[in-house]
Amino acid sequence: MTAAADGPQRTDARGARRGASASSVLRAVLDEGPIARSTVARRTGLSAAAVTGHTAELLRRGLLRELPETGKRGVGRPHVPVDLDTGRHVAGALHLAVHHATVALLDVRGNVLVQHEEPHGGLAAEDLLARAAEILDDLLLGHAPDREPLGLGVATGGWVDRASGTVVEHPLLGWKNVPVRDLLVGSTGLAVEVDGHARALVHAERLFGHTRARESVVQLFAGNVVDAAFATGDTVHHGPRSAAGAVAHLPVDDSAEPCRCGRTGCL
CATH class of the missing domain: 3.30.420.40 (ATPase, nucleotide binding domain)
Incomplete structure (x- = not known):
């Protein structure tokens, strides 16, 4: 009974780890491609076998492509870089x-x-x-x-x-x-x-954007609407139902500018 209950949870956990690992491979290629599999392994901390497996799956899905071998190597597997496939x-x-x-x-x-x-x-x-x-x-x-x-x-x-x-x-x-x-x-x-x-x-x-933007970034949008968003700790933050306080109708001192809401002096 316990094994049956744990089975799907363990399967889901493994699937989530595989997805995260494949995403890290794709992230490395997006940042630095064309890039060799060995370099992907160093950047991500994944094993060479894991990188090979994830790369094969991403190639199969048409998200990556292999480029012609660069340089010559005396021993070992040839250096075949991979990059994003932008044509599929x-x-x-x-x-x-x-x-x-x-x-x-x-x-x-x-x-x-x-x-x-x-x-x-x-x-x-x-x-x-x-x-x-x-x-x-x-x-x-x-x-x-x-x-x-x-x-x-x-x-x-x-x-x-x-x-x-x-x-x-x-x-x-x-x-x-x-x-x-x-x-x-x-x-x-x-x-x-x-x-x-x-x-x-x-x-x-x-x-x-720049790799540092993933750590901490603030975006202010000012146009027909005023809006802002921020990310910290590799997370883009959302309030309940993605709501936030509105600033459009905050009063501005000494302003008599009419607003479409019917009041005057709105920001």
Whole structure:
């Protein structure tokens, strides 16, 4: 009875460790590729056998590729570096701004391959998201017909509940409790992640930016909305339902500037 109960837990734990180890291999290649397997082992602390196994799986999945052998070695296995395979997959991106939506395709190094900006003129949420899905489909057919889409990332202002993929409130768009992830999963068939744009920028910085950014980074966004996010200890922080205090309507001393909320002197 105990063994039966422990079995799935142990299996899950092993799977989580394998996933973390494969991620560390991919992280090393993203940071330093092209890179030899032996160097990956030194950077990650994994055994040579583990690196070989994870690399083989990542090659099979089309996330890595082998490059021609560099240099000559007298003994041992040839020095065959690996790098990210930027020609097999694309990631979709959608930014929902106040006056327009931007849809883009990126490779696995975060390079923008193509993007399209679409004014939306205050379309209803469902109509705007349906139009964004159509644009994404057109971009995939027109610019990446032979590539496999990995998923779609969505960023916008306002209060975004990342766990449920919901825009809880975006006053400038007039949105309340819009299930963005569910609507886009239904129209695209892709895995979809939704977050506020400040946190999305922090994630991007930690993924593609300088290695020190993973330890501690603060992002301040100032535009039609004011937003901020931060990461410490290798973690991007989220409040309950990804909520945070709003600063837009804090009073500014000696200001009579009218605000769209009906008051004056708002920040």
